[in-house]
Amino acid sequence: MLNLFTDKTFLTEKYRRDVFPLLFDLYFLNSEILADHYLLVDDVLKSDFIILPIDYAKFLKFKLALKKLQKLSKIHNKPIWIYTAGDYGFTNYIRNSYTFRLGGFKSKHTQNTFILPSFINDPYLDYLKSGFSTVKKGNAPTIGFVGHAQDGLKKYISESINHLKYKFKKAFGLIIADFQSFYPSSIKRKKYLSVLQKSRLLKTNFILRNNYRDGVKNDIERHQSTKEFYNNMFKNAYTFCSRGVGNFSVRFYETLAVGRIPILLDTDCRLPLEGLIDWSEHCVILVESSNVSFEQQILNFHNSKSEESFEAIQKANRMLWETHLRRDMFFLKIHDLFINKKMNHA
Structure with missing residues (x-):
């Protein structure tokens, strides 16, 4: 199980289209498959990762909310998961972070970049x-x-x-x-x-x-x-x-x-x-x-x-x-990758 901490005030209908895909399935779709592997927690000390709730380009406009999560990450040494949406995406330079994006260029990506599949219906x-x-x-x-x-x-x-x-x-x-x-x-x-x-x-x-x-x-x-x-x-x-x-x-x-x-x-x-x-x-x-x-x-x-x-x-x-x-299955694989990473550093 991976514990995630985020700013839940952004998990509303207003930001539904911009929500981090994993959070969308957990919070809006109540995915039972993902709920067996990920847990949203209210205490950052109990979390494995801090996750930015919405598309990074949109979240940058909420400077206080972003600064708060970055501060929590730094104080408690919690890695940040970042979702950057759209055709282009946006490279961030936040330390101790992982980026999830659709595209960009392989020659410019770091090892902490995860490419998202285009999530489609069957x-x-x-x-x-x-x-x-x-x-x-x-x-x-x-x-x-x-x-x-x-x-x-x-x-x-x-x-x-x-x-x-x-x-x-x-x-x-x-x-x-x-x-x-x-x-x-x-x-x-x-x-x-x-x-x-x-x-x-x-x-x-x-x-x-x-x-x-x-x-x-x-x-x-x-x-x-x-x-x-x-x-x-x-x-x-x-x-x-x-x-x-x-x-x-x-x-x-x-x-x-x-x-x-x-x-x-x-x-x-x-x-x-x-x-x-x-x-x-x-x-x-x-x-x-x-x-x-x-x-x-x-x-x-x-x-x-x-x-x-x-x-x-x-x-x-x-x-x-x-x-x-598929979106749910992709994030199960991501879960397994980070569980293995966590065990190797234990």
Whole structure:
């Protein structure tokens, strides 16, 4: 059991959207699974960790509340857990702290940074009613993709303007986020997908959109668009995944949840639980700087698998999502990591 101390005055409906994901499950959802492993305590002396209740960028505005928790951490030598949300996230320099974030850049992360998976609902419950099954290997890799991928001058100007808006907001303190250089994600995505489409050794089933979620306007359109997205993923053994505005891919986790094999473009990404998961066993990680073409990197992975191992990977990916990447299961793994750390220092 890990005991957590926080400022409970922020665990209200007003801050619900910004709450540390673990606290959300414990406090708002009353997760029985997590309640067996984590306990919110009112006495900081009985705690193992102090946890900032909401997104760090939002909590910075409450200077007295933040200062109080930092002071308690220093006086009682209690490590602080920090959640930084959004596409960019924000690097903190608080001593004796651990950061939980979606993205950022692996080369800049410390060992005290934990990458959060994108927490999604089970696609088999809402969109794929047929239930999980595997795709046969086949001679050629079948690669799917449905999503925003567009190039051209108009799109470049649009993405440039969006980046300038981000820089303006950051410069004037309207958002608190790490700096990111300009990365026109939809243009880059179109470029890489076009390369794969030209290959005679790959089978590609791409549906390219000019807008995010095809510009849906209501719940019915959103459901239909998402269903088409997951059906494409379900029918193809592989799905191409690359970063968006932030340096992470939600599609990567959606692919694993469906039980398919992500093809992830490595843009200096750190993946969740790298010490526990051998990600090379679960996905194709494309290295742009390699002398080996994307086509050949995919073929090398595909051709190295037997029929049986190919289907076993799909089963393992579905299981990995269920046991490590769902929100409650992810924080069970975090619990175990810190319990082991605590025992090793006892």
